[in-house]
Amino acid sequence: xxxxxxxxxxxxxxxxxxxxxxxxxxxxxxxxxxxxxxxxxxxxxxxxxxxxxxxxxxxxxxxxxxxxxxxxxxxxxxxxxxxxxxxxxxxxxxxxxxxxxxxxxxxxxxxxxxxxxxxxxxxxxxxxxxxxxxxxxxxxxxxxxxxxxxxxxxxxxxxxxxxxxxxxxxxxxxxxxxxxxxxxxxxxxxxxxxxxxxxxxxxxxxxxxxxxxxxxxxxxxxxxxxxxxxxxxxxxxxxxxxxxxxxxxxxxxxxxxxxxxxxxxxxxxxxxxxxxxxxxxxxxxxxxxxxxxxxxxxxxxxxxxxxxxxxxxxxxxxxxxxxxxxxxxxxxxxxxxxxxxxxxxxxxxxxxxxxxxxxxxxxxxxxxxxxxxxxxxxxxxxxxxxxxxxxxxxxxxxxxxxxxxxxxxxxxxxxxxxxxxxxxxxxxxxxxxxxxxxxxxxxxxxxxxxxxxxxxxxxxxxxxxxxxxxxxxxxxxxxxxxxxxxxxxxxxxxxxxxxxxxxxxxxxxxxxxxxxxxxxxxxxxxxxxxxxxxxxxxxxxxxxxxxxxxxxxxxxxxxxxxxxx
Numbered sequence: 001x002x003x004x005x006x007x008x009x010x011x012x013x014x015x016x017x018x019x020x021x022x023x024x025x026x027x028x029x030x031x032x033x034x035x036x037x038x039x040x041x042x043x044x045x046x047x048x049x050x051x052x053x054x055x056x057x058x059x060x061x062x063x064x065x066x067x068x069x070x071x072x073x074x075x076x077x078x079x080x081x082x083x084x085x086x087x088x089x090x091x092x093x094x095x096x097x098x099x100x101x102x103x104x105x106x107x108x109x110x111x112x113x114x115x116x117x118x119x120x121x122x123x124x125x126x127x128x129x130x131x132x133x134x135x136x137x138x139x140x141x142x143x144x145x146x147x148x149x150x151x152x153x154x155x156x157x158x159x160x161x162x163x164x165x166x167x168x169x170x171x172x173x174x175x176x177x178x179x180x181x182x183x184x185x186x187x188x189x190x191x192x193x194x195x196x197x198x199x200x201x202x203x204x205x206x207x208x209x210x211x212x213x214x215x216x217x218x219x220x221x222x223x224x225x226x227x228x229x230x231x232x233x234x235x236x237x238x239x240x241x242x243x244x245x246x247x248x249x250x251x252x253x254x255x256x257x258x259x260x261x262x263x264x265x266x267x268x269x270x271x272x273x274x275x276x277x278x279x280x281x282x283x284x285x286x287x288x289x290x291x292x293x294x295x296x297x298x299x300x301x302x303x304x305x306x307x308x309x310x311x312x313x314x315x316x317x318x319x320x321x322x323x324x325x326x327x328x329x330x331x332x333x334x335x336x337x338x339x340x341x342x343x344x345x346x347x348x349x350x351x352x353x354x355x356x357x358x359x360x361x362x363x364x365x366x367x368x369x370x371x372x373x374x375x376x377x378x379x380x381x382x383x384x385x386x387x388x389x390x391x392x393x394x395x396x397x398x399x400x401x402x403x404x405x406x407x408x409x410x411x412x413x414x415x416x417x418x419x420x421x422x423x424x425x426x427x428x429x430x431x432x433x434x435x436x437x438x439x440x441x442x443x444x445x446x447x448x449x450x451x452x453x454x455x456x457x458x459x460x461x462x463x464x465x466x467x468x469x470x471x472x473x474x475x476x477x478x479x480x481x482x483x484x485x486x487x488x489x490x491x492x493x494x495x496x497x498x499x500x501x502x503x504x505x506x507x508x509x510x511x512x513x514x515x516x517x518x519x520x521x522x523x524x525x526x527x528x529x530x531x532x533x534x535x536x537x538x539x540x541x542x543x544x545x546x547x548x549x550x551x552x553x554x555x556x557x558x559x560x561x562x563x564x565x
Contacts, residue, residue: 012051045126053124058103063087063129067238069231072096073137073224074174075116084108087125087133094118099125099133137224176221177228178250181259183214184276185252188492191275194229196222196268208444208493209317226263226272233261241265247344255279260344277346286326289319292529292537295438295499302436302501303331308398309433311385312407313416314440318552319495320407321346323440324381327405328352331379340381341368357383369393373402381405388424395425398433412531413437413500414520417510431502431510439531440497441552443544444490446477451489454478456546463550464532477542494543496552498531 037048046062053060061067072088073081075096081087086108090097096118100108103122112120180203184192189205196202201222203215227237233246243264250257260275287296302310310327312320325347332338332351343357343365353375355368365382366389372380373396385391385406398404410416416437420430454476458468479489500506503526509519524530535549 045128049124049126056104056124058122058124060124061089061099063089063099063125063133068133068137069227069237075118076112080112080115081134084111085130086112087130087137089123091118095121097121097123099123099130101125101127101130173224173228177225177232180225181250181257181274181276182252184274185257185278187214189276191273194222194226194272194274196266196271198268201225207488208490209442210444210488210490212488222269226270229261229272229274230263233259235261235263240270258346279347284322284326284329286330289323289326290494290538291497291499292534294527295497295529295534298499298501299327299436299438300330303327303403305403305435307401307403307433308435308502309394310403310405310435311416311437312405312440313410313413313437314407315409315411317442318440319442319493320440323438323495324405324407325349328379328381331403336378337376338379338381339372339375339377340383341365341372342381342383364390366390366393369397373397373400377402379403379405383407384409385420385423391420391423391425395429395433399429404433411439413439413498413528414516414523417519418516427511427513431507434502434507434510436502437500438497439500440495441531442493443496443535443538443548443552445492445494445543446479446545446548447481447485447489447491448542450480450485451477451542452480454545460546464536464546464553474540475542476539477545479545490548494538496531496535496538496544496549498528498534500528501526 049060052058067089068087069090072091075091076086076088076098085101087099088096089099096112096116098112098120100122101124102108103124109120109122180192184205187205187207189207190209191206193204193206193211194201195204196219197216199219201215201217201219202213203217204211204213206212230237230244230246232248234248235244235246243262246261248259248261250259256279258277258279260277261272262275263270263272265271286299291299299310302308312324314320328338328340328349332349334351337353338351339353339355341355341357345354345356348354355363355372357363357365357368365384365386369380369382369390370393373393380397380402382390382394382404383406385394385408394404394406408416408419410419416439417430417434420434421427456471456476461468461471479485481489485491500523503522505526506519506522509522514522531553535544535553538544539546539549
């Protein structure tokens, strides 16, 4: 390749870096001269590059893999990068920044503009740094080299499956990430996990609450894939030793999908988890959640009241947010002012005013609620009551004519009452504001296409306190696995819940400081269906299995006698 450095030797003499005799003793021109001077110790590469940068009026950078944006690399592709000895660094505002050994080569600049379809912003780099980046990145998704075998591997774009002996040249990091997100969406995954193992990159999807390994790639995949995801989420691709959070949105298969990204450093490299939030799923109806008709009627009654608390409780990942959104859809109308304070806003809803928590500027749940109360709301949703200050403002709202929906982290309905007292709400105020508490868990639905009737053993029934003789005339099912459920035996999830309505008798008991056992007895006598009752009913209806129920039933929550079901 013909370089157009101008007369580098003349520049060196003019700058006084070397005398002519020493310079004449070194062979080569252009980049060869740069490397020869460095190797002989006559002048460092850095000093030479600074000189060239001044003469060419082009910025110089010490090119490294950490500063490379994988999406920029994908714009030119391996063949062009190797042929013209250039390296794309950044693609911002429709301009492609390219590192070059000779940024004055007009032929190459015109070629890059034609190939990429974008204006080119050239920067200067050393031949050594350029080779290092080429070697590093062409050992990755554009042309992956196995650390064990030294063979070239490239992912197949259609299936995301990799065959060491049957590879293709067209794959790029952008396509790989896009296909990963599309595949996760099609499988109904809620989260994507990208992790480093000792010698591989592991990709797992959380589907119906269970993690499944779906890909095991060469170790070189992880860094460029995570870098691409960071670019999408406007995160710092060079910051690898501290956790980061970000988010991005894509339009996929006619639906708008939000992705929340969290990265964290591990001993073997960065781990990346992506939460998938499909906006079209935010409009779930209350009758689609899985409530028993009696429980649904109790919730409808609570939502129809002008003021008070409607609380959702359960562990992380139990579907509380989904059920709260279903409640919002139930009450949403032009005749009501509804405001939410969320951390973060997961689904965007029409008409409703949604406020994201922003701790950086001091906007937390309590601060947000004080502001909301001046906005003339009818209904307020606060993402979580987690401290005394938030609880006190929530009580104030509920006592002054507002219906308030929120969540707490407790194991059950009665426990929620005591949790409110623990964070500083007096029993008198608890009994005044409490309308309804919904405790919820999620269980997987057994696949309706391949489920099999199952006769549980005494050992299987024992954890639930069930009598085998009584269970003999009841139906149980077990998973098998088929094409429809991707051999998992389960497809989708449903809620198992316990709905406590605040009767006058229950309010009186709360006010006089009754024990949890007494409150629970009063609730059951008043018609509350327990976790266990609702779970057992779904087992016998063929919706789920005993094994699924066992995973989520609260401690001490034995199933009732069949007379109660």
